[in-house]
Amino acid sequence: MKYIKTYIQENKNRFIDELIDLLKIPSISADPKYKMDVLNCADSVASSLASAGAENIEICKTKGYPIVYADKIIDDTLPTVLVYGHYDVQPADPLELWDSGPFEPIIKKTKIHPEGAIFARGACDDKGQFFMHVKAFELMMDNNTLPCNIKFMIEGEEEVGSENLGEFVVANKEKLKCDTILISDTGIISNNTPSITTGLKGLSYIEVEVTGPNRDLHSGLYGGAVANPINILCEMIASMKDEKNHISIPGFYNNVIELSSQEREEIARAPFSLNEYKEALDLSDIHGEQGFTTMERTGIRPTLDVNGIWGGYTGEGAKTVIPSKAFAKISMRLVPNQSDEEITNLFTKYFTNIAPKSVKVKVTPHHGGEPYVSPTDIISYKAASDAMLTTFGKTPVPVKAGGSIPIVALFEQELNVKSILLGFGLDSDAIHSPNEHYGIFNYLKGIETIPHFFLNFTKMFNSK
Amino acid sequence: MKYIKTYIQENKNRFIDELIDLLKIPSISADPKYKMDVLNCADSVASSLASAGAENIEICKTKGYPIVYADKIIDDTLPTVLVYGHYDVQPADPLELWDSGPFEPIIKKTKIHPEGAIFARGACDDKGQFFMHVKAFELMMDNNTLPCNIKFMIEGEEEVGSENLGEFVVANKEKLKCDTILISDTGIISNNTPSITTGLKGLSYIEVEVTGPNRDLHSGLYGGAVANPINILCEMIASMKDEKNHISIPGFYNNVIELSSQEREEIARAPFSLNEYKEALDLSDIHGEQGFTTMERTGIRPTLDVNGIWGGYTGEGAKTVIPSKAFAKISMRLVPNQSDEEITNLFTKYFTNIAPKSVKVKVTPHHGGEPYVSPTDIISYKAASDAMLTTFGKTPVPVKAGGSIPIVALFEQELNVKSILLGFGLDSDAIHSPNEHYGIFNYLKGIETIPHFFLNFTKMFNSK
Numbered sequence: 001m002k003y004i005k006t007y008i009q010e011n012k013n014r015f016i017d018e019l020i021d022l023l024k025i026p027s028i029s030a031d032p033k034y035k036m037d038v039l040n041c042a043d044s045v046a047s048s049l050a051s052a053g054a055e056n057i058e059i060c061k062t063k064g065y066p067i068v069y070a071d072k073i074i075d076d077t078l079p080t081v082l083v084y085g086h087y088d089v090q091p092a093d094p095l096e097l098w099d100s101g102p103f104e105p106i107i108k109k110t111k112i113h114p115e116g117a118i119f120a121r122g123a124c125d126d127k128g129q130f131f132m133h134v135k136a137f138e139l140m141m142d143n144n145t146l147p148c149n150i151k152f153m154i155e156g157e158e159e160v161g162s163e164n165l166g167e168f169v170v171a172n173k174e175k176l177k178c179d180t181i182l183i184s185d186t187g188i189i190s191n192n193t194p195s196i197t198t199g200l201k202g203l204s205y206i207e208v209e210v211t212g213p214n215r216d217l218h219s220g221l222y223g224g225a226v227a228n229p230i231n232i233l234c235e236m237i238a239s240m241k242d243e244k245n246h247i248s249i250p251g252f253y254n255n256v257i258e259l260s261s262q263e264r265e266e267i268a269r270a271p272f273s274l275n276e277y278k279e280a281l282d283l284s285d286i287h288g289e290q291g292f293t294t295m296e297r298t299g300i301r302p303t304l305d306v307n308g309i310w311g312g313y314t315g316e317g318a319k320t321v322i323p324s325k326a327f328a329k330i331s332m333r334l335v336p337n338q339s340d341e342e343i344t345n346l347f348t349k350y351f352t353n354i355a356p357k358s359v360k361v362k363v364t365p366h367h368g369g370e371p372y373v374s375p376t377d378i379i380s381y382k383a384a385s386d387a388m389l390t391t392f393g394k395t396p397v398p399v400k401a402g403g404s405i406p407i408v409a410l411f412e413q414e415l416n417v418k419s420i421l422l423g424f425g426l427d428s429d430a431i432h433s434p435n436e437h438y439g440i441f442n443y444l445k446g447i448e449t450i451p452h453f454f455l456n457f458t459k460m461f462n463s464k
Numbered sequence: 465m466k467y468i469k470t471y472i473q474e475n476k477n478r479f480i481d482e483l484i485d486l487l488k489i490p491s492i493s494a495d496p497k498y499k500m501d502v503l504n505c506a507d508s509v510a511s512s513l514a515s516a517g518a519e520n521i522e523i524c525k526t527k528g529y530p531i532v533y534a535d536k537i538i539d540d541t542l543p544t545v546l547v548y549g550h551y552d553v554q555p556a557d558p559l560e561l562w563d564s565g566p567f568e569p570i571i572k573k574t575k576i577h578p579e580g581a582i583f584a585r586g587a588c589d590d591k592g593q594f595f596m597h598v599k600a601f602e603l604m605m606d607n608n609t610l611p612c613n614i615k616f617m618i619e620g621e622e623e624v625g626s627e628n629l630g631e632f633v634v635a636n637k638e639k640l641k642c643d644t645i646l647i648s649d650t651g652i653i654s655n656n657t658p659s660i661t662t663g664l665k666g667l668s669y670i671e672v673e674v675t676g677p678n679r680d681l682h683s684g685l686y687g688g689a690v691a692n693p694i695n696i697l698c699e700m701i702a703s704m705k706d707e708k709n710h711i712s713i714p715g716f717y718n719n720v721i722e723l724s725s726q727e728r729e730e731i732a733r734a735p736f737s738l739n740e741y742k743e744a745l746d747l748s749d750i751h752g753e754q755g756f757t758t759m760e761r762t763g764i765r766p767t768l769d770v771n772g773i774w775g776g777y778t779g780e781g782a783k784t785v786i787p788s789k790a791f792a793k794i795s796m797r798l799v800p801n802q803s804d805e806e807i808t809n810l811f812t813k814y815f816t817n818i819a820p821k822s823v824k825v826k827v828t829p830h831h832g833g834e835p836y837v838s839p840t841d842i843i844s845y846k847a848a849s850d851a852m853l854t855t856f857g858k859t860p861v862p863v864k865a866g867g868s869i870p871i872v873a874l875f876e877q878e879l880n881v882k883s884i885l886l887g888f889g890l891d892s893d894a895i896h897s898p899n900e901h902y903g904i905f906n907y908l909k910g911i912e913t914i915p916h917f918f919l920n921f922t923k924m925f926n927s928k
Binding site for chain 2: 029030031032090091093094097159160161201203205212213214215216217218219220221222223224225226227228230231232233234235237238239240241281282283284285286287288289294297298301302303304305306307308309310311312313314315316317318319320321322323326327328329331333356357358359360366367401402403404427430431432433434435
């Protein structure tokens, strides 16, 4: 299988250039002003699949942004792998914290990426990662070594909750029929320690609005006598957690499964340095739920974070105002057995209950997703694990991660098939943050590992 | 003294037009991008004083915006009144809540102002109010009835804490020498119930910054394991008050003088309808320190309000980020005997102490001012009270107000003279808010009342 390495060696500059072109498109799905860019990005994805040798290419309309579908069916008796990814990206702000333009990709060397990394919004999440599959597919097509059928479903609304993908999946079960789903939208522990994500958190994302007086007021004339919606919102947010940093919403933990000591020991076995963690983030101390380690807090415990807050005067200087309204975006990451709908309801009920009579509150759920657990005793996991063993020289560690890919639970429910989370990013890649980047090493290692997965999976599937 | 009413009647349209021209200048001192407008406004004020008959007009440079000085000294043996006001205005945002442009003044009738009100930023605070003095001065000059000496000091930094006025006053004690200071930057209870402000709160205004991780993080990968600066800031703000809405900063109330039951009874005597108050602000309930009435909360109790808060993602849609930083602007209104410097120190110490080790905090004091009490047994108060009795037909009620004019305490300290707060605004004028306005009735009533003050004061001063 020397051809894999050879092909990558001969084509790597082009692979990088093509990804850079894709990264120049500001396909921000959350912001309507980038609508044309998101649509152009879908076209670009379709073209790249066509060039790589895919057939039945379709830019499938939805109520929102389109889903790019393509396939290559070589033999109905062979297994089928469905590759899922997304071409939309997170908003780029705060822009002032980027060292270079978020949509002007550049390659820079870093301590973690001595071979260089591509800096751009979406470099890792998820353009760089889904594009590995396009290039791995091209490699197999050009070398005439594609061992099974392949389908692509690359969507444009992952960063806004995949609102229209569910309907598409339900309406296209036959078209999407497959034996496993392969997704690269997660990470590995480090470039020396490969890992495969076996658990994903669910998500409940909520926007709240607190209204005090019906207009902005002078804080001298009214201060102390009317509810200041910012103070009240802060008090309500503070009431979301107790002094042990447990979440205070009644019923929040009802369905959370306590892990066995054996499972906790397994988590503790993954390589992790608290000092390095604190140093990388410039933290004097970590902060989280009492009674759990950092790995447990991110991996297996549900969490609540305010993702944005605003209200009153935020310009330069001083303005003595009591604003009429204050706002926050609050999200909760959920663990297996918690339901995003139930948690959203519990949050709404609690938030409404704790509001004093002196304010009005409005709660708007943004989007949610169920948690997901990927088993390690199925052939698709084994195929992925062996592929990484071949390309990294080490068996990957199974890891439960805090991230959410809400649609994965739906795939299982509707298509009755498990997903394998074979991602190649690093925690330090700054996804969703300024200066997002993706290592050249990781990009090429992904393109190298994916064909091995296809070969392993087909072989194991056929010998079932 | 019929000439006062006659002159106003004959000139009122011009008085209104001239004020409208002044209101068109966006003299926002807090925002550097309006620098040229603030400077142009100073020129305009100087011109209007010259036209009215003032002499020794000077646009006095400071480290910030200039102070406009002018005077008319008719006889060294007569008393001198110093008129203070400010030509700068508050920022106009949120712009989307204005029904017309903040710097495109228009006259509209309202329920409270059946004769019409001028809608514009600064209409009441303080352009409309200091300009009454310019027009009243013109009236007295044109009718040759100015009974004493007059000095004007109109500054351009009141809305940003009068940072350079203190130095100017100290350096110009001889120039500013006077027997009383007259200020119109406060209000009356209603157009049927005149009042004179006899107490002003002090102010401590602080900006805080809370830093968690050194960069924005993905809330799935890091949520629950690192301090989210927004959650922490909310918890810290919530810790500023206890469940009785007392301020929790240790030592905060140390110097607050408890009012006697007689004084509290006097406050309760001022006309006030809680139902009307709630209805006007569309509030289901009021909110404030336990054990005190609304009038006491605004008039005689120190308060703490968050005037602005921001952090994380505040755009459309959802972004799952843990921001690196969160910010708030927090102000405290102080009552007699509290010192803004001491309170600022107590706040800073407390805020730093309650911060968990997992975050860094930065506290930046913006500006402060001492509280002020105006006695009612001095001739300048009597002169003002009698003037209102003449023009309103009712003796004004002395009222302690929550607003702050920080420089008033400094005038007393440096110039050894009391200030009279003869304002004509209404609480409903929405100063510092969208749709600020000033009643035509109030504007003209002010111009009418001021000459009576001058006449009364001169007479009482001479017969001392």
